[in-house]
Amino acid sequence: MRSFLVVLLCITSLSASAQWWRVGPLKNKRYPLISEAKDRDVKKISLAKTVRPKLNSHILKSSSDYNRAEFTTMRTAQRNMRYRVYNAASYNFSDLAKIYIQQNRLSEAKWYLLQSTFISRRENDDRHTYANLVSLAAVKIDIGEVNLARQDLMEARDIANSKGWIRESKDVDTRLKAIQGVNTLAPKGELRYAEAVELDNKSK
Numbered sequence: 001m002r003s004f005l006v007v008l009l010c011i012t013s014l015s016a017s018a019q020w021w022r023v024g025p026l027k028n029k030r031y032p033l034i035s036e037a038k039d040r041d042v043k044k045i046s047l048a049k050t051v052r053p054k055l056n057s058h059i060l061k062s063s064s065d066y067n068r069a070e071f072t073t074m075r076t077a078q079r080n081m082r083y084r085v086y087n088a089a090s091y092n093f094s095d096l097a098k099i100y101i102q103q104n105r106l107s108e109a110k111w112y113l114l115q116s117t118f119i120s121r122r123e124n125d126d127r128h129t130y131a132n133l134v135s136l137a138a139v140k141i142d143i144g145e146v147n148l149a150r151q152d153l154m155e156a157r158d159i160a161n162s163k164g165w166i167r168e169s170k171d172v173d174t175r176l177k178a179i180q181g182v183n184t185l186a187p188k189g190e191l192r193y194a195e196a197v198e199l200d201n202k203s204k
Contacts, residue, residue, distance in 0.1 A: 061102075070099050090119035094132060101139065110139045130159045130168060137175065146182050 077092035093116035100109035113136040120128040133156035140149035153172050160168040 066099060066103055070096065073099065086119050087123045087125060090116045090123065090125065090128060093119070094128070094135070097135065097139075101135075106139050106143050110136065110143065113139065126159055126163060130156050130165075133159070134172070134175070141179065146179055150176065150179060 073092055073095050077089050077096065080086070080089035080092060093112040097109040097112040097116065100106070100112070113132050117129055117132040117136065120126075120132060133152045137149040137152040137156070140146070140152065153176050157169055157172040157176070159165075160172060
């Protein structure tokens with residue numbers, strides 16, 4: 001009986017220690033340490049360069065954008081003329097002219113600048129009259145009407161001098177020198193007329 005217990009104890013001990021290969025030294029294996037960098041100067045580390053795409057400095061407007069702006073401004077001008085808000089209508093006409101200039105519709109721009117200038121003179125809005133005359137001269141130069149443009153610039157300079165606008169007066173002088181000795185120029189682009197806003201000349 002005693003010998004049987006001794007044999008049984010030996011068998012049990014052997015089965016318990018038979019799993020040594022699963023829990024042995026491989027479980028706590030230590031990997032070699034990463035070697036430290038010899039040169040620790042951060043300035044020498046090369047950084048990745050970020051590629052920045054070049055952006056265009058201008059954004060092209062579609063014809064629908066121009067048509068929408070023209071329609072909205074035209075409606076506002078018509079409403080202001082109907083209710084005799086002439087000073088506001090004068091600025092509406094200037095805005096229409098700017099839209100047409102961007103589209104190279106110079107004859108239409110000229111027409112609306114003339115209407116705007118007519119109202120601004122009547123309303124004694126010298127600042128707006130000056131701006132209109134300068135813009136009108138630029139349009140006339142592009143059309144080829146240099147002599148008429150010169151007259152507009154001279155009138156704009158007279159306004160600037162009478163108001164003491166030194167910077168504006170110098171700007172006009174520069175423009176006049178640019179066309180000095182020039183009488184006519186080839187017209188720029190195809191010219192066509194827009195549907196005009198009717199001015200109520202009877203109401204003053």
